[in-house]
Amino acid sequence: xxxxxxxxxxxxxxxxxxxxxxxxxxxxxxxxxxxxxxxxxxxxxxxxxxxxxxxxxxxxxxxxxxxxxxxxxxxxxxxxxxxxxxxxxxxxxxxxxxxxxxxxxxxxxxxxxxxxxxxxxxxxxxxxxxxxxxxxxxxxxxxxxxxxxxxxxxxxxxxxxxxxxxxxxxxxxxxxxxxxxxxxx
Numbered sequence: 001x002x003x004x005x006x007x008x009x010x011x012x013x014x015x016x017x018x019x020x021x022x023x024x025x026x027x028x029x030x031x032x033x034x035x036x037x038x039x040x041x042x043x044x045x046x047x048x049x050x051x052x053x054x055x056x057x058x059x060x061x062x063x064x065x066x067x068x069x070x071x072x073x074x075x076x077x078x079x080x081x082x083x084x085x086x087x088x089x090x091x092x093x094x095x096x097x098x099x100x101x102x103x104x105x106x107x108x109x110x111x112x113x114x115x116x117x118x119x120x121x122x123x124x125x126x127x128x129x130x131x132x133x134x135x136x137x138x139x140x141x142x143x144x145x146x147x148x149x150x151x152x153x154x155x156x157x158x159x160x161x162x163x164x165x166x167x168x169x170x171x172x173x174x175x176x177x178x179x180x181x182x183x184x185x
Contacts, residue, residue: 087177088170101161108154115147155185 080102085095122140126133166174177183 084174088166088173090170094165097165098162101158101165105154105158108151112147112151115143119144119147159185 081095081099084090084098088094090098119140122136122143126136126140162174163171174183178185
């Protein structure tokens with residue numbers, strides 16, 4: 001059971017959270033301070049309201065804007081450039097280089113997705129006939145393997161380039177993000 005008044009406060013907070021700001025004086029709200037769970041929640045909200053409605057996340061989605069369509073980016077996060085530049089504290093030059101690397105990787109992943117759909121269709125065509133078309137099946141699965149190998153090579157190249165542009169401290173943070181599953185490769 002929630003404390004009295006908490007549901008109204010939560011509704012009010014969710015209504016204004018998407019605006020990225022909170023003007024308590026304009027709405028006539030009385031500040032309760034840090035007393036009890038409601039006050040602590042209100043205090044937390046006041047400290048984080050300026051960050052937008054994703055402020056309650058501390059993971060990859062913390063940098064996803066509402067305009068994003070839900071696709072996952074190059075390293076398993078929605079906004080990999082923004083996420084990595086924040087987590088690794090990149091300088092402007094590093095951000096520009098990382099943007100080029102991630103753009104290349106995004107292109108390769110998109111091509112791999114097209115290849116996968118194409119091979120899926122070819123596999124279905126091989127199965128659809130009276131007899132299994134073994135040659136068509138072999139060609140389709142071979143193309144799928146080649147596509148996966150091209151994507152693997154692109155990921156390796158991207159990681160090598162990223163390793164080169166990072167400082168030793170940033171490499172440690174990058175490795176930590178991968179090791180803990182925050183980033184996926």
